[in-house]
Amino acid sequence: MNLIKHLVLLLAAPLVFAQTPNLSGFWELRFDSRNVPEASLTLDATKIAREQRAHDAHAIRWCYNLGVPFLMAQTPIDIIQNASGKEVAITFPYRGPSRHIYTDGRKHVNPDVFDPSSSGDSIGHWEGETLVVDTIGFSDEGVISIPGGGRRTVTSHLMERYRLVKNGQQLSVTSTWDDAQTFSKPHTYEFRYYRAPKGTEAREYDCNASDEERAKFLTGTPGL
């Protein structure tokens, strides 16, 4: 009896101590998925709201890389948590860069070397059952607006906390943006993604900047 008890404990130990929650799969936002308070913006950030809208509209018109955080709201997102434990990838139904969150213990790439990008340089680690993701190295490419107000800039710092809730049927992602250029205090909001139905498949929403009808719709007077 003792032999069996020891055996069970020894086999179960790696599962109990080494296994992190599995966030893999397709996730989607629904109408009640967002808790987004208004951001406290610096005076400078408030003044350039119109310019920011024009910047985003231009990026969409010309099919630029859209970037974070815009893509995190374009669902279904697909999270692929490598079995190796070294990386978590997030893909989107839009053309362009996927997110790579390195969980192999590396530090941020030296900013003197890293080419700023629309999704930045992300590293992650587990705190209990929460995946904590730290991102810097953003560019101003793509859609820069942040839910609740403000914008992504080259000095933005994003901290995200991913954790399963409701028995793994929902994924909570809390995002905190810190950037003295934009926010008078860190800006935090939470999305709760619903696990997409089994058999969900990736979609491809393409973008064609040469489509004149599309360009007319996006830049012309609504209704004409």
Added chain:
Amino acid sequence: MKKQFLLALVLAGLVNTKINAQKAPDLSGYWERRDDVGGGSFGGIFDKIIPKAELKPEVREENRRNAARQAAGDVVGFGSKWCLSSSYPFFMQHSAAWSIAQTDNEIVQVHETHSFPRHIYMDGRKHPEPALLNPSSTGHAIGHWEGDALVVDTVGFIGGGTPGGGKIGPGTRLTERFHLLDGGKKLSVTFTWTDPAFYVKPHTYELQYYRSEPGTYAFEEYCHADDPKQSGSVVAPPQK
């Protein structure tokens, strides 16, 4: 008591070894092409290692007409000018590294070029019925393991081309075999394209990739269609 614990330790080790032995090979990580054959360029490598696709006479004739148009200064494709998405397998031939993210239920190929990531479903699902199949740039891909080889079956492409002059259309089927070489330092991918509309016989070739150094990270390729320099990569064509 101590004896029983030691015996349990040995048994647990044996069971864990068995479990690990049944695990699928870990293909995850970054992979990149190199010039092993002295091709001098990525196109040059293809000339040395990829056989010419054996195409039906009417497809060869269409290709000949397109080549003649190009030689006369017409532009056959505007992809680079307008930053259009490239279709699979373009990024498998690209100079940039690409990566594999792997779980039991899904394997995803992620790359840095202007195209979509490729999702390979490993959860036992089938292809959708043809009437429900949404053609896409990466097709509908399902995979399974045959020993150490990942076998991927893909249908539902929009269109495009392959190395060696092959064509891809709505009726094209791609079968691939991914397997690790040299203790996981290299990855072999064998591509077999079939389509009775284009090919006289299946078009098969192999590409090999080297595992990138630890610490490799993804770049982000960008393309701005409104940038005159980007448009300038295509010379104004004589045709309307």
